[in-house]
Amino acid sequence: GRKGIILGIETSCDDTGCAIVDTEGNILGESLNSQHLIHLNNGGIIPPIAKDLHRKHIENVVDEAVALANLSFDDIDAIATTVKPGLPLSLLIGMRYGKHLCRKFKKPFMPIHHMEAHALTARMHDPTVQFPFLVLLISGGHCLLAVAVKVDKFLLLGESIDDAPGEAFDKVARRMKLKNLPEYSQLSGGQALELAASKANDPLHYKLTIPMLQYKNCNFSFAGIKSQLLYQVIREEKSKDVAADSPIPGVYDMCASFQLVVTRHICHRVQRGMEYAERAGLIPPDKKTLVVSGGAACNNFIAKGLSMVCGELGYKMVRPQPKLCTDNGVMIAWNGVERWKENIGVYTDFENITIENN
Numbered sequence: 001g002r003k004g005i006i007l008g009i010e011t012s013c014d015d016t017g018c019a020i021v022d023t024e025g026n027i028l029g030e031s032l033n034s035q036h037l038i039h040l041n042n043g044g045i046i047p048p049i050a051k052d053l054h055r056k057h058i059e060n061v062v063d064e065a066v067a068l069a070n071l072s073f074d075d076i077d078a079i080a081t082t083v084k085p086g087l088p089l090s091l092l093i094g095m096r097y098g099k100h101l102c103r104k105f106k107k108p109f110m111p112i113h114h115m116e117a118h119a120l121t122a123r124m125h126d127p128t129v130q131f132p133f134l135v136l137l138i139s140g141g142h143c144l145l146a147v148a149v150k151v152d153k154f155l156l157l158g159e160s161i162d163d164a165p166g167e168a169f170d171k172v173a174r175r176m177k178l179k180n181l182p183e184y185s186q187l188s189g190g191q192a193l194e195l196a197a198s199k200a201n202d203p204l205h206y207k208l209t210i211p212m213l214q215y216k217n218c219n220f221s222f223a224g225i226k227s228q229l230l231y232q233v234i235r236e237e238k239s240k241d242v243a244a245d246s247p248i249p250g251v252y253d254m255c256a257s258f259q260l261v262v263t264r265h266i267c268h269r270v271q272r273g274m275e276y277a278e279r280a281g282l283i284p285p286d287k288k289t290l291v292v293s294g295g296a297a298c299n300n301f302i303a304k305g306l307s308m309v310c311g312e313l314g315y316k317m318v319r320p321q322p323k324l325c326t327d328n329g330v331m332i333a334w335n336g337v338e339r340w341k342e343n344i345g346v347y348t349d350f351e352n353i354t355i356e357n358n
């Protein structure tokens with residue numbers, strides 16, 4: 001494919017990200033402003049607040065990435081920007097700014113699908129990840145299992161019918177008041193829960209059932225596991241009479257029980273997906289790869305479970321480094337690179353590209 005340098009902009013949720021990546025996969029410059037702590041204090045993302053923070057930071061984030069790359073806009077071939085899926089108000093800020101830069105510097109615009117970007121990031125530093133491959137995306141906003149057929153073609157095998165796993169981790173962590181424990185205050189719900197689970201004595205103490213075992217598809221469900229655990233939380237609170245802001249009794253074992261069942265569920269569904277992909281001839285039997293990405297892919301316990309499934313079914317598992325698993329500008333720029341190389345979705349006439357809701 002042709003060579004080039006692509007600038008990527010990401011504002012789909014609560015991270016304002018920008019990066020410049022070349023067609024060899026070198027990250028020339030990157031910058032990220034996370035709104036994480038602000039939303040943590042609000043007990044969740046409030047879309048108009050996320051939007052205002054994107055608006056406040058977008059210019060600086062882009063300028064910083066360009067400055068760190070030691071480049072000017074003359075050196076950049078195209079601007080890639082997330083246009084879906086995500087919070088519409090947040091997406092709008094990145095899209096407006098990306099188009100503004102394209103107009104100002106006469107560059108082509110590349111609309112990017114956020115999930116496609118998560119999936120393709122693994123190819124940036126690992127040339128062995130070749131199409132077609134299986135990809136599991138687990139984050140605070142998404143949960144899906146798909147076959148990546150080529151740059152712009154994905155076959156969805158399954159998705160969550162309710163919460164995303166990161167969302168379930170966040171809700172459980174909040175209800176268990178993990179934030180009130182000293183070393184946990186700065187962590188995301190998922191990170192806090194993983195740390196707490198590592199301190200458990202008995203991950204089987206709280207019996208939670210694996211959902212959807214009877215369903216012969218590849219969909220996921222996390223809301224039921226969350227409800228089962230929250231029921232246990234109420235029981236413990238009632239029986240022990242705890243003060244309002246102190247941690248729940250049995251908190252570490254509860255976290256471990258929750259993480260274990262979430263992991264077993266994810267592994268079960270992924271194994272089904274692998275078996276289906278094999279039967280349907282979607283994945284070449286001699287080159288089987290599972291890419292795992294998204295914020296919840298940072299969870300080492302889940303990753304260990306998945307690597308066991310991969311071992312058993314002859315898959316190679318590839319997990320991008322944590323900073324590339326969570327939302328960032330690099331993945332958008334890299335998706336731009338993959339499209340630029342093959343000249344897919346590069347628009348000089350871009351004014352009518354809008355946000356679609358899916």
Ligand code: KG4
Pocket residue numbers: 013139140141142165166167169170188189190191194294295296297298299300325326327
């Ligand atoms: O990909 P991401 O940055 O944003 C979304 O697109 O959602 O993922 C953030 C999510 C949060 O829900 C967070 O709790 C979860 O990923 N997360 C984790 C871990 N680290 C982050 N979940 C489980 N275990 C972790 N170690």
Ligand code: ZN
Pocket residue numbers: 114118139294295326327
């Ligand atoms: Zn994401």
